[in-house]
Amino acid sequence: MPPVIESEQTESSNLDHQLWQGLIEDFGALGGTLENVAPRLTRTGLALISENPAHSVVLRAPRNLLFRPEDMVLEGGHVRIGATTEQNQHERAFFERYLAAVAWTGAGGASCARLIDLFDQLDPGLRTRLAEEFGMNRFIEGPRETRILRLFVSGRTVGLRGESLFAPFIDLMKRGNRGLHASAGPQGGVEIRGEAEGPLFLAFGHHDTLGVFRKYGGERPRPHAFSLATQFKVGPLELAVQRDPLTSIQRSGMRMPQLRLESGTIHLSHVMLGNLRFPRTPRAIFRALMREAEVGHSDAIFDRILYFNRTRFLSLLEALEPHSGELVTRLRRVALFQLAALAECTGAREL
């Protein structure tokens, strides 16, 4: 599994410190920075910790060390960089060595393969449903090796200017509800800076429980929930709700979905339906958007979207009921966490 899990720390004698040191030196020579960071082997794989919690950690990867997922291929059990990459020979060689020694072998390849295999063992009807209704195609469709690599990469990339990129060492950070945030670094790179105690975590960001599962393959309760993609008629118009929480605009200091009106269809990049911390916000945002689109009965439309989502996840629970096994249990947890977040919508405040 990708490094989503907040795991127990266990010391390990299996870590090759000399190899690690060599990789850090090469990383530095190519422009990367790691300050106050040390490796630690945990139950779920290799992780990073802060050497001295009293000081900030700094992880910085310059542009030449940010790799595009589409340039990565799985060949003969090893991840390689394809010919399409922008990186030069030194950078490619370093990255392949890093993947082989640490990231793929030490942290994640096997656990990603395991999850994909669990999906392959699921009932075919259930698989179809998970793909069609919950966007879990990435676990289900395509050759096994492609899916394993896709999951491995997806759980380890960071977003930078709308692009998902793989940054050595940063990919080893665990993901959690709380954690540090990646930001744009100097010369087009990415930087993570902050104080941390114990394992270093990168925050999940805007993903809800379903989003976390789709991206990282792990199930975690999240404080908010976005709608599944759906489309239905609202008066003379169509309303098309997408599920892209990363596409948003800032308005009055608040993240709002992008709204487009095109050929009689209102497109919303996403709709937040529940928020534990700000339970009056989801309906308020939706009201504001419908006002802007000059659509009436916004509360009833919001209720319909909420209804659609609740019944979809309840229906998933029903479909899972006759089955058992590790993945079934995990999918049940996803559905229950999502339903709990969907419940966090009370009233509406003025925006």
Next chain:
Amino acid sequence: MTQYSAPPHDEWSWESMIQEFSALGGVVKNIVPSEHGLSSRDPAEPVLIRVPPELLIRSEHVEFLDDRIVIDKSAEIPEPVRSFFHRYANTLGLRTAHTAEAIAFFSALAALPDAVRQVLATDFGLSAPLQDDTASAARNQILNSRRVFWRRGRAIAPIIELARYAPDGLKPERGRSLQIYGYASKEIVVRFARHDPLSAFALFGRAVPETAAFSLPMQINVENFAILIGRNPDESKMRGKDPVPAISTDGQKITLSYLLLGERKSPALPRSICRTVFTEAGIQDPDEAFDRIVRSNALKFINLLQGLEPHEGSMTTTLRTMARYQLEALAYCIGSRQLAPS
């Protein structure tokens, strides 16, 4: 088991019992006993059971005494009716079947893991059956599950109460007498009262996909008010064609006999009722109050599902299904509409 191999009726045959019931003013047409309840003799013909008011025994007068169902001595009930009821209630083989079902239900509840039992007790008001001994809980369930609403109270309607419950069953019709009438392709099922999946589970021991969800009993503080919500859907009054809860206010305390939170047949109704009665009680933001009540309910059922997650077994599956049905019914709350004025 078919109707022809139904449990023996001790020394009182079904036909003799019906004869005596008829002599006391009751009417039974096209009905035969079956394994779990009643069936139609000829599905092409309507079934009818009519119980005159004299034979409708008020619930508060009926109790168990030494494992026998009896009518309280102080109740003013004519001797022929009393005598009929005692024999009817204690000699029919169906009673044995119902008792066995109830005991099995409570035994399964009692065998649940402690943590689940604790949640059932604290969050779902199922502490009484869990604390009682199984036999006594089963007796209470038998008496409570088949009561029908009759003239501002509840009563046991002989013969009708032998039928199994189903939400789409025949509805008791109330006039001078109480009756069920209609067609039944095979088993006759009756909708004794309005239930949601939780109350149907508590009374009938099954997961039933009811269309409505009522709030759990709770107190919630909204603005300057304390709102107390009960769980008694029978205590309602009609507003136009819509049933609304009985409401009483005492200063800053508002008491509702129940509160509908979701209804598949009329998804705009729950918020409309809440908005109307809360506004009339002086609450400024009834929508937020309603949402908070829905949230609290939903989270309790989700919490139950999470608590059941590591467990297996038929009662666990039934509880899971019940919780899912309740959450489904809760989801049926879409928009709102105007209610008729009071």
